Amino acid sequence: MTTPRYLTDDWHDAERTFAVTSPATGEVMGHAADCGGAEAKAAVDIAWEAFEHWRAVNPFERAATLRRWHGLIMAAQDELGRSMTMEMGKPIREGRGEAAYAAGFVEWYAEEAKRVYGTWFPSHLQGKRLLAMKQPVGPAFAITPWNFPAAMLTRKAAPALAAGCPMIVKPAKQTPFTALRLAELWVEAGGPPGTLQVLTASKPASVTGVMMADPRIRKVSFTGSTEVGKLLYEQSATTVKRLSLELGGHAPYLVFDDAELDEAVSQVLACKFRNAGQTCVCTNRIYVQDGIFEAFAERFAAAVDALEMGDPLADGTDIGPLVDGAGLAKVLEHVDDAVAKGATVVTGGRATGGRYYRPTVLTGVTDDMAIMHEETFGPVAPLARFSTEAEAIAAANDTPFGLAAYLYTRDLARAIRVSEALEYGLVGVNDGVPSAPYAPFGGVKESGIGREGGPWGIEEYLEVKYVSLKLG
Numbered sequence: 001m002t003t004p005r006y007l008t009d010d011w012h013d014a015e016r017t018f019a020v021t022s023p024a025t026g027e028v029m030g031h032a033a034d035c036g037g038a039e040a041k042a043a044v045d046i047a048w049e050a051f052e053h054w055r056a057v058n059p060f061e062r063a064a065t066l067r068r069w070h071g072l073i074m075a076a077q078d079e080l081g082r083s084m085t086m087e088m089g090k091p092i093r094e095g096r097g098e099a100a101y102a103a104g105f106v107e108w109y110a111e112e113a114k115r116v117y118g119t120w121f122p123s124h125l126q127g128k129r130l131l132a133m134k135q136p137v138g139p140a141f142a143i144t145p146w147n148f149p150a151a152m153l154t155r156k157a158a159p160a161l162a163a164g165c166p167m168i169v170k171p172a173k174q175t176p177f178t179a180l181r182l183a184e185l186w187v188e189a190g191g192p193p194g195t196l197q198v199l200t201a202s203k204p205a206s207v208t209g210v211m212m213a214d215p216r217i218r219k220v221s222f223t224g225s226t227e228v229g230k231l232l233y234e235q236s237a238t239t240v241k242r243l244s245l246e247l248g249g250h251a252p253y254l255v256f257d258d259a260e261l262d263e264a265v266s267q268v269l270a271c272k273f274r275n276a277g278q279t280c281v282c283t284n285r286i287y288v289q290d291g292i293f294e295a296f297a298e299r300f301a302a303a304v305d306a307l308e309m310g311d312p313l314a315d316g317t318d319i320g321p322l323v324d325g326a327g328l329a330k331v332l333e334h335v336d337d338a339v340a341k342g343a344t345v346v347t348g349g350r351a352t353g354g355r356y357y358r359p360t361v362l363t364g365v366t367d368d369m370a371i372m373h374e375e376t377f378g379p380v381a382p383l384a385r386f387s388t389e390a391e392a393i394a395a396a397n398d399t400p401f402g403l404a405a406y407l408y409t410r411d412l413a414r415a416i417r418v419s420e421a422l423e424y425g426l427v428g429v430n431d432g433v434p435s436a437p438y439a440p441f442g443g444v445k446e447s448g449i450g451r452e453g454g455p456w457g458i459e460e461y462l463e464v465k466y467v468s469l470k471l472g
């Protein structure tokens with residue numbers, strides 16, 4: 001076995017380690033470095049030094065390094081896909097897809113590095129020239145979740161590096177190896193020492209505490225639960241850090257009477273069951289209009305029943321295991337609560353051993369059930385009825401969360417009207433999988449602050465500086 005390592009300005013052998021378990025087999029698949037406060041402090045010193053150099057590197061050169069990184073990630077697509085599948089259990093097809101999606105952010109921001117434009121603008125005073133320029137915000141710190149081990153890292157690191165900010169990443173404890181492999185590829189691409197650092201840890205607060213308290217960390221980007229996001233929001237106040245928070249959701253899917261049924265079924269299916277429902281933008285509650293409720297429920301349940309559950313490394317698998325015992329426990333709790341309050345299990349509704357839970361459809365759900373208020377983060381689809389558009393919009397917005405919402409209709413006016421009325425950061429119209437590296441991603445209300453992706457994503461790592469020039 002090779003000694004577990006972590007990356008700062010160079011690779012270091014771990015003094016302490018923790019075990020990483022495969023959710024599919026329950027077996028220990030390896031050990032990762034267990035970094036703490038001392039490693040975090042050293043990483044900030046290194047990032048601060050690297051910033052002086054990296055910010056001064058010509059943006060075309062930064063772009064070229066990112067382009068090489070993109071090429072290496074794509075060349076390692078299968079390997080990275082496999083690594084994610086083994087660490088967190090997503091089906092291998094999705095693992096490979098995520099590797100390409102992750103590379104997509106790197107490619108996009110390689111281009112954006114060259115397009116950080118300033119503006120000359122007029123003054124009301126004669127003889128003055130005014131300039132707004134953009135500069136890198138400074139050393140950045142990212143905390144990433146286990147459900148997208150590669151894409152959440154590149155969605156943060158690529159715009160930071162393109163803008164001239166060194167990035168320190170603390171990946172989730174379930175998925176350290178994918179993060180370390182991406183860091184290796186950055187080094188191979190010619191990324192200078194200290195520009196991308198990866199500190200794996202079993203006790204996140206020992207690393208994040210140092211980062212949040214140090215004034216040299218100018219920007220923090222977090223993807224994870226709303227609970228931890230709120231904690232980091234509070235901690236960032238001490239040194240007034242720039243903050244991006246991509247937090248939990250509770251996505252509604254509104255299926256209107258005029259939907260093309262088979263297409264609606266396949267979009268809702270893709271939206272709900274990818275990654276076994278462990279995606280922050282997975283729909284968590286599906287509202288179907290009265291006129292098509294029975295027909296939709298029947299076809300949807302048949303499609304869910306046909307999903308192949310099993311070994312996530314097998315090519316035909318649609319549904320793998322849940323990430324851990326806590327994830328499975330939450331699914332059991334939500335289904336038990338719904339059934340106790342009168343819901344009917346149309347298909348699924350049972351754990352099948354290990355961390356596997358059969359994809360499930362519930363009908364007869366009511367607002368008092370936990371599943372209609374909280375993110376399940378598992379393969380359970382509750383179907384509720386609605387009569388009018390106004391009723392559906394009110395139900396969709398009746399939540400403290402506001403990340404993603406979806407609707408299916410063939411009526412263009414309704415599509416626009418409902419999209420405008422939904423209090424969400426992103427809306428999929430007849431589209432159950434809308435995320436893309438070049439599109440803005442982020443939530444409103446308790447789902448977060450800021451946007452990642454596209455031209456919006458790099459702005460999070462840039463400050464605007466105003467220069468006023470009085471001609472002599």
Ligand code: NAP
Nearest residue numbers: 144145171172173204205208224225228246247248249280
């Ligand atoms: P989580 O517990 O908040 O963990 C996310 C990250 O935060 C991990 O790296 C974790 O480290 C770290 N962390 C945990 N406790 C911490 C603390 N006290 N201080 C600092 N860092 C801490 O979230 P999760 O349950 O693993 O992930 C699922 C959640 O993420 C869901 O709510 C989902 O909706 C959300 N999510 C949101 C988006 C989005 O873009 N909006 C995308 C994906 C997921 P450890 O792993 O070591 O505990």
